[in-house]
Amino acid sequence: MHTDAVKPMRVKRAQTLLGEVAMPGDKSISHRALLLGALASGETVISGLLEAFDIMASAQALRELGATIERDGKNWRVIGRGTSGLRQPDKALDFGNSGTAVRLMMGVLAGHDLSARLIGDSSLSSRPMGRVLTPLMQMGLEITGENHDVLPLDLRGSNDLVPIQYELPVASAQVKSAIMFAALQAPGQTTIIEPKPTRDHSERMMRHFGASIGVEPFGPAGRKITVAGQAELQGCNVIVPGDPSSAAFVVAAALIVPGSDLIVRNVLINPTRTGFYETLIEMGGDIVFENKRDAAGEPVADIHVRHSPLSGVVVPPERAPSMIDEYPCLAVLAAYATGQTRMEGLEELRVKESDRLAATKAGLDAAGVRSRIEGDVLIVEGCGSGEVRGGGIVATNMDHRIAMAFLTLGLGSSQPMQVDDVSIIDTSFPGFLPMMEAFGVRYEEPDRQGGVS
Secondary structure, X not given: OOOOOOOOEEEOOOOOOEEEEEOOEOHHHHHHHHHHHHHOEOEEEEEOOOOOHHHHHHHHHHHHOOOEEEEEOOEEEEEOOOOOOOOOOOOOEEOOOOHHHHHHHHHHHHOOOXXXXXXXXXXXXXXXXXXXHHHHHHHOOEEOOOOOOOOOEEEEOOOOOOOOEEEOOOXXXXXXXHHHHHHOOOOOEEEEEEOOXXXXXXXXXXXXXXXXXXXXEEOOOEEEEEEEOOOOOEOOXXXXXXXXXXXXXXXXXXXXXXXXXXXXXXXXXOOOOOHHHHHXXXXXXXXXXXXXXXXXXXXXXXXXXXXXXXXXXXXXXXXXXXXXXXXXXXXXHHHHOEOEEEEOOOHHHHHOOOOHHHHHHHHHHHOOOOEEEEOOEEEEEOOOOOOOOEOOEEOOOOOHHHHHHHHHHOOOOOEOEEEOOOHHHHHOOOOHHHHHHHOOOOEEOHHHHOOOO
16 A cells, blocks of 8 residues: 655656666556456466556455455466355455556445445545446445445445446546446346447456457447356456556656667557557657567557657547546656647546646646646647756645656756655556666655755
8 A cells, every 4th residue: 555654756857768678567457357367266367467556455455355366476366256256345445546446346346245345545535436336326236325426435235236238428447347347247238338439458358257248339439348247257367568657657758868769668559558659659759669469368569769859749639548647748748849739638637646637737837837727628838858947846646647757857857856755656656766767867855865956
């Protein structure tokens, strides 16, 4: 879990970044591998699991529900209890800062005849849960406590779920996946209609475990997903590729720092997750996917990136679902671009670990970069390569991506950048600071080192 010990950090302008690095495992796939392994019969062996606070929260919650989850050398081993086979927990399930873990677990719990109390840290406890609970309640999940939209939540599942047809009011992979996990445990067929395609890791991985999942186009841009219920899942081997959302910060660093030439190994390039990289190529970024291959049903490649001058672009709203976690990082790169970058359709950023839209603008303000918010649009006026002032202090609001984004901005700014807390980074990217230090990046704790010139 995330520690309450706040740790501020400053970063100086970096020298050329050269070499190669492997990313930690993808967070989305790691969550799903643990959940499906716990619902399957037999043993699941996971290689490349992200060993971050968010994932460990999923693992511990599943242990409380009766699954066996343990590290076995470099791999993780899960002994499942079968669909609808989890047991009554003896204490509250604590999800720390992880919205993905708690929302997907709601779908798992919906199909179990047990009661559970779901809790989290102060950041997670302020985030809305109602849009996940609404379809699950239609299927038979009950809320037994006073809260109906935020943690702590007291829930009661059922062995008699009802299959539904549900059209998502917003494009959300978490809502879709929660329904899919419940649908695995319901009779008949559940249908989910999404207005815009979202990340499809649940569809891919459920098939990998033996579930029957149908996907077909729906309307001008949407998809219809069907889940055959009362699935019999079988334990299997899962390879977790590197997280493209984590790789975004390394790629951004190479684009910002003159002369840099990096290869980021073994990164997931699922087309529902590559909007950030498509945007950078449109901006003029020298980015190439090399050595493309398949890992447990997911496309993977090595990303070769070289420092490049960037130009501002318009990022359309339909791209948002494929890069929703990368907008703070993109805003940082937009600061170094020539001209204006306009990012549209960002309403989902307001309900992340923080109000990421507001937090991103505040960080840009602290760095001396002009930007503005117009409804759900963020507009950044680029300073050009090497012209970002920096020098400010950024409030992370317990948001790991805000912390990493503005530490990355400081790699090219004329004055050092400071963030108020880096301890939160371990929720998704353990080892981020040491990895960057291995490339020569210099971080200093201001409360110990004093001012940075």
